[in-house]
Amino acid sequence: MAKKKENIGITVKKSENLSEWYTQVVQKAELADYTSVSGCMVLRPNAYSIWENIQKIFDEMIKNTGHKNAYFPLLIPESLLMKEKEHVEGFAPEVAWVTHGGNTKMSERLAIRPTSETIMYESYAKWIRSWRDLPLLINQWCNVVRWEFKYPKPFLRTREFLWQEGHTVHATKEEADKEVIDILYMYKDLMENYLAVPVLTGKKTEKEKFAGADYTTTLEAFMPDGKALQMGTSHMLGQSFAKAFDIKFLGRDEKYHRPWQTSWGISTRMIGAVIMLHGDDKGLVIPPKIAPVHAVIIPIIKEESKEKILKKTYEIKKSLKDYSVEVDERDEYSPGWKFNEWELKGIPVRIEIGPKDIEKKQVVMVRRDTGEKEAVNFNDINKKLKETLDKIQKNLFEKARKLIDDNIIEVEKWDDFVKQIKKKNIVKAFFCGKKECEELIKSESDGAT
Ligand code: 86X
Numbered sequence: 001m002a003k004k005k006e007n008i009g010i011t012v013k014k015s016e017n018l019s020e021w022y023t024q025v026v027q028k029a030e031l032a033d034y035t036s037v038s039g040c041m042v043l044r045p046n047a048y049s050i051w052e053n054i055q056k057i058f059d060e061m062i063k064n065t066g067h068k069n070a071y072f073p074l075l076i077p078e079s080l081l082m083k084e085k086e087h088v089e090g091f092a093p094e095v096a097w098v099t100h101g102g103n104t105k106m107s108e109r110l111a112i113r114p115t116s117e118t119i120m121y122e123s124y125a126k127w128i129r130s131w132r133d134l135p136l137l138i139n140q141w142c143n144v145v146r147w148e149f150k151y152p153k154p155f156l157r158t159r160e161f162l163w164q165e166g167h168t169v170h171a172t173k174e175e176a177d178k179e180v181i182d183i184l185y186m187y188k189d190l191m192e193n194y195l196a197v198p199v200l201t202g203k204k205t206e207k208e209k210f211a212g213a214d215y216t217t218t219l220e221a222f223m224p225d226g227k228a229l230q231m232g233t234s235h236m237l238g239q240s241f242a243k244a245f246d247i248k249f250l251g252r253d254e255k256y257h258r259p260w261q262t263s264w265g266i267s268t269r270m271i272g273a274v275i276m277l278h279g280d281d282k283g284l285v286i287p288p289k290i291a292p293v294h295a296v297i298i299p300i301i302k303e304e305s306k307e308k309i310l311k312k313t314y315e316i317k318k319s320l321k322d323y324s325v326e327v328d329e330r331d332e333y334s335p336g337w338k339f340n341e342w343e344l345k346g347i348p349v350r351i352e353i354g355p356k357d358i359e360k361k362q363v364v365m366v367r368r369d370t371g372e373k374e375a376v377n378f379n380d381i382n383k384k385l386k387e388t389l390d391k392i393q394k395n396l397f398e399k400a401r402k403l404i405d406d407n408i409i410e411v412e413k414w415d416d417f418v419k420q421i422k423k424k425n426i427v428k429a430f431f432c433g434k435k436e437c438e439e440l441i442k443s444e445s446d447g448a449t
Contacts, residue, residue, distance in 0.1 A: 023154075029344055030046045040159055084245070095114055138166070155268055161268050166183065239258045284344065287392070295348065297363075309355065349365060364376070
């Protein structure tokens with residue numbers, strides 16, 4: 001018997017209470033869960049598989065451009081972490097420490113990495129000898145911990161998160177400048193063409209740049225609440241770390257030189273942006289290119305035709321071997337209940353097949369993003385699925401693009417600037433870049449950054 005519909009759906013509208021809506025989607029789509037440690041959350045399989053897809057895409061991009069992966073230790077001695085003062089100063093209150101091994105107090109406490117510049121550059125100083133060792137292009141995928149006290153939000157603000165951090169060393173400033181921009185545009189490609197999240201790229205102000213960097217470039221997405229969300233950063237570190245860690249190389253001219261460095265990172269926070277931006281009142285909507293499951297086939301089973309329908313269902317699944325396809329043949333749930341559940345989980349395409357469809361040699365294909373239904377002949381399923389996934393991918397991006405475009409307002413006067421910021425728009429205006437002006441802007445306009 002089919003179960004009666006329980007209240008597994010989202011009970012608030014996205015437009016009415018974004019924050020509550022977000023929390024419900026995360027929980028009910030089984031993306032993440034809280035634990036007994038505040039700010040430390042479980043990435044459940046539905047979210048971790050999205051992360052694995054993102055990793056795979058970006059990992060290939062950086063490998064194709066000569067970068068290699070490595071793994072550096074989790075624990076960083078205090079003295080090492082403090083070596084480049086400028087970069088730690090503002091962050092020191094967020095460092096989590098390991099102080100004991102069993103009952104024995106350590107002679108020097110160890111930081112749980114908040115970022116890995118120090119531990120990596122200590123090694124770099126040993127490994128880099130001559131111009132032949134450059135460029136050094138290393139990335140690591142790992143977890144980091146920052147003990148923040150702001151209210152945690154799954155994916156968007158957690159004390160532990162997963163990320164990649166790339167750390168490169170170059171012989172010349174020009175090469176390092178180029179690396180910063182190349183990575184920035186790889187990030188943009190990933191975010192726009194795979195996550196379907198349009199981003200604005202640019203340079204952070206003096207106040208907002210990474211203190212250890214000469215300059216910081218950033219990618220910012222625009223959320224439905226009118227706020228910008230930082231999706232990634234790519235820094236030009238200049239020579240400051242090379243000096244602090246005494247990284248040098250013997251040039252072709254037989255003289256010692258200071259190399260130039262970059263660092264860059266993206267994290268599981270991106271998943272939060274995907275949820276916020278693409279989700280709707282029915283729940284999650286996953287862009288096809290990062291979806292762990294592309295399509296779910298739901299056989300509409302009547303006792304007399306059960307065998308026939310299941311046989312065809314698995315035939316179809318087999319014919320779709322280029323895609324990740326699930327079959328939901330649970331008979332304790334009604335078709336309608338299953339439809340709702342797969343919609344809640346954001347799976348891009350639903351394929352329904354019932355007794356009448358078999359007779360007509362067709363299935364019904366349903367898009368998650370628009371709800372559009374279409375009858376598709378058995379012979380066209382493969383082709384149609386590809387087309388539909390492409391359409392969904394494109395539509396999600398274009399909808400998000402429109403949201404950002406509609407909310408960017410260009411102004412020339414200060415009063416208009418303040419007015420538009422208060423309306424939660426993104427404002428495009430001239431900015432002199434001075435620190436005093438930045439502070440004034442922030443205080444006079446409800447905290448614009
Ligand atoms: C800044 C800079 C940089 C590599 C990236 O943005 C991309 C990947 N690193 C990270 N940052 C800190 O340096 C930092 C340091 C300490 Cl000690 C901390 F507790 C928190 C931090 N947060 C950010």
